[in-house]
Every structure is written in C-alpha cells, then in structure tokens.
Amino acid sequence: MSASDATPAVDAAARARLAELVTELAVVHGKVTLSSGKEADYYVDLRRATLHAEASRLIGALMRQLTADWEYVSVGGLTLGADPVATSIMHADGPAIDSFVVRKAAKTHGMLEPPRRLPSIPAAARGTAARRVLVVEDTSTTGASPSQAVEAAREAGAEVVGVATVVDRATGADDVITALGVPYRSLLGLADLGLA
Template sequence: MFDRPRLLQLFRERALKFGDFTLASGKKAKYYLDGKQITLHSEGLRLVSQGLLELMQGVECSAVGGMSIGADPIVAGILTVAAEQGKSLDGFLVRKESKGHGTQKYVEGPIQPGDKVVIVEDVVTTGGSSILAVDRVREFGAEVVLVLAIIDRMEGGRQNFADKNLPFQSLLTIEDFGLQPPQA
C-alpha cells in the first residue's frame, strides 16, 4: 500500500530545494524538486513504485517505460513491485538520441509494435520530456495509454497531455508542498 505522507516527508527532507533554478523546460523557478533524490533512494523508490502501480490499476497495458535517464529507476522499481505482487509487466527505455551503432533504436526493451504502454516521469512541468518519449514510442508502433508522473508542477503539462489526447495522472502536485503554480 502506497504511503503518501511518507513520500511527501522524503521529498521535503531530500528533494525540495529553494533558490534560482532553470528547469529542463527552460522555465525559471524559485524551487526545484529533484526527483532523482527520491528515485535513487531505496525507500523513496519503493514508495514511488507502489504509488504509480496503484495509479495503473484498471489500465490495460503490458509495459511501462520512459525517457532515459530520469525514468530508468522508476521503470525498474515498478517492475520489481509488480513482480512482488504477481503481476507480469515489461519495461522499456526511450533514448534521447539513437545510438550510433547496433540497431540504432530509440526504444530499448522487450516491447513490440501494437503493445499498450504507460510512460513514466519523475517531475512534469510542461511535459516536454514525456511528450518526446510518447512520440518515439508511437513511431515505434506502440500505443501510449497513460502518462504518469511522481509530481506535477502544474505549469502546463496536464494541458499539453490533454491536447494530445493523453490521459495523465500524478502521485503528487506542488500544492501538496504548500506551493502554488505561477500565474500565467
């Protein structure tokens, strides 16, 4: 069972930082949520994986994956928790750039064209990284049925997913930390 209060506590202790930051989206921010401080921590990854797997309940899919490097530990964690629960699930990783040798694929893992998959992300601002992963997975031939994030910064990502007919859910939002999204 996902322990939401404990995950919030871990984020406050390990991953929420204040200052002047430039996000992956290019936006400027006064706070930063470093998801890797959670997904590369044993208890944090377990909590995240349990929570995301709960959000996947009732979703018809055979695999979970996302943009490498951020999604790598999340994918591994979800696969481990799924196995502990007796659920069969494959994982995959999406490269930002194809490797210059071998198969030169963007999508790595045991998924096949036609598979229904879920994309995972640590922190969503505008959703750009996840949308790139979705585009690569669609080009591969798989169907994206859901996008999941640990945290939604509430800065346009949800709307950008909706504009592409992509269902989106997150475990937490910035409001869970007492922060407000910037006014447009």
C-alpha cells in the first residue's frame, strides 16, 4: 500500500475478526515453496478462508470498503486465487458489480473464437465507464499473478482502476503492481496474522 494512497477506512472490528479467521484457518507453519519459487517458513493458504462462509462474507464487505473510492463495474483476477475473492465482492452489499476470470493460459477447447485469456467484461461495449475493473488476489508474494491479470484486462480493453489483495506478504508485490501504474491496496499484512 502506497504511503501517498489515501485508503478508505474499513470496519475495524470486521477486519480484526477476518484476521482471526485467516490466522486460524489459513496460516500453516513449516517449510514450503511458494508459487513464486521462493521458500518460506509458513504458508498462507488463503483458500481455506476465502471459501469459508464467515470469512468470505467479511472479505467481500471489507474489500468493498477498502476500494470504496475506486469506481469499477467488474472485479476479477488470475484463476484460482482471485476467483473466490471476486465472487465475495460481487455478492457483498452495495452496487451491482460483475466478476471475471483470467485464465492462466489461452483456452484450447470449447468455443475458441477469438482465443483469449479473459472473457468479455460484462457491459464492456457500453462505453469507457463500463470497462473499469478491479483486479484482486487472495495473497501475493512477487506480484506476478495480479500483474498477469492487469495485462490480460488491459488486452481486453479494460481500464484497471487498482489491485487489491486480502493478505500482503510484504515481499515487494506492491512495488511490482505500482510500477504498472496501478494503485495497490491490501486488507491484512503479516503483522495482522502474527507473522511479522
């Protein structure tokens, strides 16, 4: 999260409860190799939280609060980590927001014309405002997954208003994202999970 970024306030009690749930459900201690190839003494398997009923509701509400000053009509990111986060936001109270999925590779079966990693963004043909999207991720180490999603969304003609993650590992993802000219925010950091 950039220091110059005036991030909207989120519900402190809900954020604290989410931190408890993520710590309880998703933090696994032990040597692991992350998808980035880096090694860590712990793993934050956020699917255990993003697919949990209470945590999912909190994620949706808090992510909407965290991004309340960004105007967007659709939310998504690189499958699989982003998918439950995007649907939590889509189903949270507030204005209608659609979701999208960015594939890791171009589709090779089914309807292939035209081949693309990102399905058409809902209402994309209705003007520039309808092309504003938020890219999300459950957690990011290097920023590679959200960067790929930003690239795919831009290729599809979308304007990416920002990237938001549930947990920031404080390993440089924020710098990678902001280098793309996109603001970056996260709900929780390692200290919130007792890992810093």
